[in-house]
Amino acid sequence: MKYASFLGCTLPSRAHNYEASARLVGNKFGIELVDIFDFNCCGLPLKSAHFETYLAIAADNLAIAEAKGLPLVVFCNGCFGALSEANEHLKHNAKDRKMVNELLKPLGKEFNQGVKIIHFSRVLYEDVGIQRIKEEIVRDLKGIRIAPHYGCHYFRPGEVHENDENPKNPTSLDMLIEVTGATSISYEDMLQCCASPVLGTSEKIAVRIGKKKLDHIKAAGADLMVIHCPLCSIMYDQYQPTIEKQFNVEYKIPVLYYTQLLGLAMDFDPTELGLKKNKVKVNDLLAKIENIS
Amino acid sequence: MTRESQDQSNTYDDEVLNLDPNFKYEITKQTGGEKLLRCLQCGTCAGICPVFEVDERYDPQKIIKMALNGMRKELLSSELIWMCSTCYACNEYCPQDVMVADLMCAIQNIATRYGYPAPALEDKIQILKYHARTLPLDNFDNKKRLKLKLPSIEEKPQDITQIIENTGIERILENALTPVTNEIAGAVSEDRR
Numbered sequence: 001m002k003y004a005s006f007l008g009c010t011l012p013s014r015a016h017n018y019e020a021s022a023r024l025v026g027n028k029f030g031i032e033l034v035d036i037f038d039f040n041c042c043g044l045p046l047k048s049a050h051f052e053t054y055l056a057i058a059a060d061n062l063a064i065a066e067a068k069g070l071p072l073v074v075f076c077n078g079c080f081g082a083l084s085e086a087n088e089h090l091k092h093n094a095k096d097r098k099m100v101n102e103l104l105k106p107l108g109k110e111f112n113q114g115v116k117i118i119h120f121s122r123v124l125y126e127d128v129g130i131q132r133i134k135e136e137i138v139r140d141l142k143g144i145r146i147a148p149h150y151g152c153h154y155f156r157p158g159e160v161h162e163n164d165e166n167p168k169n170p171t172s173l174d175m176l177i178e179v180t181g182a183t184s185i186s187y188e189d190m191l192q193c194c195a196s197p198v199l200g201t202s203e204k205i206a207v208r209i210g211k212k213k214l215d216h217i218k219a220a221g222a223d224l225m226v227i228h229c230p231l232c233s234i235m236y237d238q239y240q241p242t243i244e245k246q247f248n249v250e251y252k253i254p255v256l257y258y259t260q261l262l263g264l265a266m267d268f269d270p271t272e273l274g275l276k277k278n279k280v281k282v283n284d285l286l287a288k289i290e291n292i293s
Numbered sequence: 294m295t296r297e298s299q300d301q302s303n304t305y306d307d308e309v310l311n312l313d314p315n316f317k318y319e320i321t322k323q324t325g326g327e328k329l330l331r332c333l334q335c336g337t338c339a340g341i342c343p344v345f346e347v348d349e350r351y352d353p354q355k356i357i358k359m360a361l362n363g364m365r366k367e368l369l370s371s372e373l374i375w376m377c378s379t380c381y382a383c384n385e386y387c388p389q390d391v392m393v394a395d396l397m398c399a400i401q402n403i404a405t406r407y408g409y410p411a412p413a414l415e416d417k418i419q420i421l422k423y424h425a426r427t428l429p430l431d432n433f434d435n436k437k438r439l440k441l442k443l444p445s446i447e448e449k450p451q452d453i454t455q456i457i458e459n460t461g462i463e464r465i466l467e468n469a470l471t472p473v474t475n476e477i478a479g480a481v482s483e484d485r486r
Contacts, residue, residue, distance in 0.1 A: 009426040012446050013434050020441040035444055040425040040453045046462065048375075048401040049414050051324045053460040057421075060452060096324075103459050107452045156381035157394070167385050193343045193380030201375045201412060208347040209378070274441055 001127050003073035003118070004065045005033040006083070008230075009041050011075050015230035017274025018075060021259035022120055024268055028136060029128045033073065038064055044082035052099060058086030059100040063109035071116040073123055077229035078197075080119045081153025085160045087114045119154060121228045121258055122163060125172045133179050138267040140181035143292060146261070147222035147253075148173045148184050149213070149236070151229040152193050176258060177226055180265035187220035189213065194235040210235040211243050214251050224254040224285055226261055233257070237279045254282045264289060313363040319403065320360055326399030331389040332357050338383035338393045344376050351376040353383055353393055360400065369404040375411050377401075406465055415466060422457045425450040 011019050026033060043057030061083065065072040074080040090097045091114045101110055118126070124133060150170050158167030165172060170191070174184040195209035214236065217225055227233055237255040244250055255278065263273040264286075275282050320326035338353040339345045345352055351373050359368045368374065374397065383393035401411065420427060425448055435445045457463065 007446075009428050012426075012438070012443075013428040013430055016438060016441050016443060019443055023443070037446055038449055038452070040450075041421055041427055045417055045421065045427055048398055048411060049405045049418075050460065050462040050465060051398070051402050053457065053462040056456050056460050057453060060456060103456055107455060109452075152378075152380040152382070157384045157392075191382070193378045193382070195343060195378050195380075198344065198376060198378045201372075202348075205344060205348050205351070205376060206378075209343050212343075212347070272441070 001030055001123070002032040002034060002070060003123065004036050004068050004070040006036075006039055006042070006061065006065075006072050006074045006079060008039075008074070008076045008079040010078075010230035010234075015075075015233060015257075017260060017277040018228075018230055018233070018257040019274075021257055021263045021268075021273040022075060024272060025259050025262050025266060026120075026123075028266065029124070029132065031123060031128065034068070034070060036064060036068070042076075042079040042082040043086065044078050047082065052096075054082070055086050055089065055096055056100045056103045058083055059090060059111045060104060060107070060109060062087055062090070062115055063104055063111045065115045066112060067109070071118055073118055073120055075120045075228075076231060077119070077151040077153040078231050080117065081156075081160070084117050084162075085157075087117055088160045090114060116162070118163075119228070121154070121173060121176060124258075124262070125176055126163070130175055130179050133176070133262070137180055137265050139265050139289065139292070141261075141265055141289060141292065142181045144182040144289065145185050145221060145223045146177050146182050147187055147217040147220060147225045148177055148190070149194070149225055149227045149232055150191060151227060151232045152191075154229065173226070173228065173258065177261070180261060182261075182265075185220050185222055187222070188216040190216075194229075194232040196231040196235045199234070199239075206235070207239060207243050207246065210239055211247055211249075214240065214243065214253060215249075217253055218251055222253065223288065224256055224261075224282075226256055226258050228258045240280050252280060252284075254278065254280050254285045256282070311364070311366055313365040316363040316365040316368075317361050319365075320396070320399055323399040323402055325392065325395030325397075325402075328389075328391045329357070329360060329396055332361065332391050333389055334358060335388065337386050337388060338391075341382045341386050343380060343382070344378055348376070353377075353397070356400070357391070357393070357396070360396075368400065369407055370409050374400055374404060410466060418457060418462060418466070422454050423450055424448050425453045 039061050043054040047054035090111055150173055155165045155167050155170040177184040195206040198206040260273045320329050336354045342353055377397040379394055381394045387393055430446050430448055
């Protein structure tokens with residue numbers, strides 16, 4: 001299992017805990033991540049301003065992966081959506097394909113057939129498989145109640161993703177959670193957006209949307225929340241204390257990347273999984289897990 | 294007639310005159326806006342929208358209505374068009390497959406072209422152009438990365454610099470000072486015929 005690893009902008013500077021835990025658990029399953037430091041930003045930040053520039057930047061990345069002949073593994077839902085959409089668009093739109101290839105030609109690159117793009121969680125789900133993951137579970141997380149947050153671009157819009165995830169009822173993250181022995185709970189408005197993209201234009205609106213989800217998760221009695229996108233992490237982990245202060249509420253809901261949760265179940269050292277980098281403290285959760293096994 | 298009521302009636306006339314019946318066709322020509330005319334104004338998009346849920350000023354159904362009615366200047370200059378969280382829930386549930394989130398992106402692209410860019414767009418472009426990412430990476434980041442045994446990353450912006458220079462996005466911002474007028478919209482719809 002060999003993939004070109006697309007880290008994007010947020011992972012290398014703000015989500016070392018995600019990257020480190022993904023590399024650790026991936027290594028155990030024989031997932032070979034080929035680091036390609038020529039990759040740029042995925043292009044998403046300029047999509048709303050100038051669609052052509054977004055396409056060209058995305059195509060530059062896609063062309064690099066295509067030339068290497070490797071599927072592209074992506075960790076951030078934002079990058080995953082932006083690259084998948086550009087890939088689909090360019091496969092079917094000859095005019096725009098010609099436009100981007102004219103821009104890429106002087107750089108010695110070309111978008112031809114496009115590439116297979118896969119989210120890291122889907123690598124675990126599809127390519128490694130639930131059965132194989134089960135074999136590596138050392139600590140059964142029985143009794144731990146987990147609220148999954150899929151994050152929009154992991155499964156929407158359905159037509160740009162080449163997988164069997166139902167865009168109205170995704171299930172892969174629930175199954176990945178349950179293989180650890182933990183319970184994946186459902187809660188009100190489970191598929192609602194984190195609203196991180198709105199933070200830049202209206203922080204006031206964004207945190208109100210973020211608060212709603214934290215309220216629902218608290219009401220459902222979750223021990224923690226599991227995500228797999230560094231942008232969702234900004235809202236639920238980084239902003240959680242801000243929301244608590246602003247609305248005078250208390251959540252203290254730990255927010256773990258799925259790879260961190262899986263790493264704990266595989267008995268990796270919490271520090272190596274970057275758990276000290278999580279903003280909401282995880283000590284109580286770790287003690288609870290320690291007591292189970 | 295008092296002076297005050299005269300002013301009011303003038304304002305009203307101006308608003309009516311500002312309606313641009315060709316605006317909807319301008320949008321359908323922009324990538325993402327192709328399916329605008331399918332909208333039946335059922336309101337499903339607003340019903341599912343997480344932003345509308347917390348702030349009713351951002352109403353995707355109303356934005357589409359403004360587009361269909363030709364309220365070009367009001368819409369393009371409105372800060373509300375930048376409130377979309379791009380969650381794509383509206384895309385998934387629209388019974389007419391209008392692709393509302395893509396439609397918002399089309400309207401945002403047109404707004405940018407006509408002098409109403411998103412906040413801080415110019416800074417965003419400069420950072421991407423010279424750092425190849427939205428969050429620049431330096432030695433400090435790499436030191437922190439090393440602590441978790443992550444490989445060092447070097448910024449390589451040469452190719453993205455060229456791409457940004459050649460797509461014309463910077464020229465669009467420079468020339469975008471042209472105010473939104475019906476003449477421009479007319480020229481676009483002329484071109485369409």
